[in-house]
Amino acid sequence: MNSEINAIELIDVTAGYGDRAAISSVSLSLAPGSLTAIFGPNGGGKSTLLKCIAGLMQPWGGNVQVLGAAVGMHAKRVAYVPQAEQVDWSFPVSVGEVVMMGRTPALGPLGRPGAADHAAVSDALGRVDMIDLAQRQIGELSGGQRRRVFLARAIAADPEIYLLDEPVTGVDPTTQEKIMNILDAEAARGRTVVATTHDLACAAQRFHDVVALAGRVVAHGPAQLVLDQAVLEKTYGGHLVPLAGGGVVLLDDPHHSHGAHEGHE
Amino acid sequence: MNPLDLLIAPLGYDFFVRALIASALVGVACAIVGSFVVLKGMSFIGDAVSHAAFPGIVIAYLIGAPIILGGAIAAIGTALGIGAITRRSGLRSDAIIGVLFAGMFALGVAIFSSIPNYVGDLFHFLFGDVLGISAGDLLALTLLVFGLLLVLRLLWKELLFSTFDPLGAGAAGLPVRRLDDLLLILIAVTIVISLQAVGIVLVVAMITTPAATAQLLVKRFTAMIQVAALIGVSAAIVGLYVSYSLDIASGAAIVLLETLIFLLALAFTLIRSRIYAARGAAKI
Numbered sequence: 001m002n003s004e005i006n007a008i009e010l011i012d013v014t015a016g017y018g019d020r021a022a023i024s025s026v027s028l029s030l031a032p033g034s035l036t037a038i039f040g041p042n043g044g045g046k047s048t049l050l051k052c053i054a055g056l057m058q059p060w061g062g063n064v065q066v067l068g069a070a071v072g073m074h075a076k077r078v079a080y081v082p083q084a085e086q087v088d089w090s091f092p093v094s095v096g097e098v099v100m101m102g103r104t105p106a107l108g109p110l111g112r113p114g115a116a117d118h119a120a121v122s123d124a125l126g127r128v129d130m131i132d133l134a135q136r137q138i139g140e141l142s143g144g145q146r147r148r149v150f151l152a153r154a155i156a157a158d159p160e161i162y163l164l165d166e167p168v169t170g171v172d173p174t175t176q177e178k179i180m181n182i183l184d185a186e187a188a189r190g191r192t193v194v195a196t197t198h199d200l201a202c203a204a205q206r207f208h209d210v211v212a213l214a215g216r217v218v219a220h221g222p223a224q225l226v227l228d229q230a231v232l233e234k235t236y237g238g239h240l241v242p243l244a245g246g247g248v249v250l251l252d253d254p255h256h257s258h259g260a261h262e263g264h265e
Numbered sequence: 266m267n268p269l270d271l272l273i274a275p276l277g278y279d280f281f282v283r284a285l286i287a288s289a290l291v292g293v294a295c296a297i298v299g300s301f302v303v304l305k306g307m308s309f310i311g312d313a314v315s316h317a318a319f320p321g322i323v324i325a326y327l328i329g330a331p332i333i334l335g336g337a338i339a340a341i342g343t344a345l346g347i348g349a350i351t352r353r354s355g356l357r358s359d360a361i362i363g364v365l366f367a368g369m370f371a372l373g374v375a376i377f378s379s380i381p382n383y384v385g386d387l388f389h390f391l392f393g394d395v396l397g398i399s400a401g402d403l404l405a406l407t408l409l410v411f412g413l414l415l416v417l418r419l420l421w422k423e424l425l426f427s428t429f430d431p432l433g434a435g436a437a438g439l440p441v442r443r444l445d446d447l448l449l450i451l452i453a454v455t456i457v458i459s460l461q462a463v464g465i466v467l468v469v470a471m472i473t474t475p476a477a478t479a480q481l482l483v484k485r486f487t488a489m490i491q492v493a494a495l496i497g498v499s500a501a502i503v504g505l506y507v508s509y510s511l512d513i514a515s516g517a518a519i520v521l522l523e524t525l526i527f528l529l530a531l532a533f534t535l536i537r538s539r540i541y542a543a544r545g546a547a548k549i
Contacts, residue, residue, distance in 0.1 A: 055436060056432055082430060093425070
């Protein structure tokens, strides 16, 4: 694809729930092959921003372009991974079936999975080290395995754009390492990766770019920005506590109650 | 009378055979849509839609239109109305359902109570009368079951994806809202066609109970639908015999049997998980 066209382009986007705006006047350009973490406080609009890009929310104003066209035009080339809390883990479905869902949109209504689809599913399961668990019901998986199944589903779709809501929240360090290695590899071959996260260390070390979001875009730039005290102060406001010796500590609630609330509306 | 006669004797009556086939078809149809209803957490919608059909049935009766058509229009209208109002009002869907459910049923009762002469036919829709089912109703039920199986066959993977993860499916371009509306229409049609057999008050149990039981027992969606259908059919057939020999209402007999199967399945799963827990503890 033409590298001059941004993979994702938001111009002056405002969106929210009921009468509360979650994001206001957000403008953002993400290039193909970028690996971007969106961080910020609870209720700062991380999930909302991701949903606007995914076409799951209609912005109140502004314009969202994905792969050079209006949202939804290239939906089959976008894979969205919801937060773990938004998934019904008691649903009677196996790991393999979930990953096959990644192939569903491209197959079309009358298409049936063929050899290529089954190969793509095994391939994706192999990349997240879960081949052996293909027949398991998803409720029987650990937290880290649950995140990996959904990543495998996204991989199986072979998308241009990965949109991941909290892909590394609540997972063990080994799983986080695996997930980030895969996302890094996907970005390296030109796929655009956008993930929300609460994990600032992960954002700083494993992503190329970061967006600090607190209702509006506070900063957008290289990953080291998350270590910039001025950016952190503007993003988190009163949740920063100064330490003796000049440092600060962030009191952030990793259970993102706002994210869960947004999901129900 | 020996036990075999108890099974065979009723089969000499045409109305009983018709009722048997009708109950089995209702059992299958309700189990299929019920599996989606249970997994999407929409049991309450089933209750609302069945009650909402009542004014349509009463009005159709008054103006001499086909009763199933009247019920279907009211039920589908309410089902889609619940979805549309929930999306626009910002209220939770259970509140909208409560309002529409009560309002529509009250409308039916108001019109019903204004009818001066005997309306025994309409009472059958409240509590069901599978023994009075006509050949036309039987045909409608058969078409319904074939229609449902056809939709499942054509749209299985789309329905699976959008039921399991509406966000992921929507982002990938599946028409999640239209699939939702299709499900609501199928639920409404199934309910209306089943009303004659089990009645407004009990149809929600026919939809919810076999599917909920099946979810306790199996771990795949396809298996869940099959087990739910098996429970629906067996409870319908056994329930009808029980109803015939003990002379109790057929709908109530079927639903009571389904409830009993549910309780047995629940006890089974609780005991099974205790045994697993004990084995796990023993290993440590």
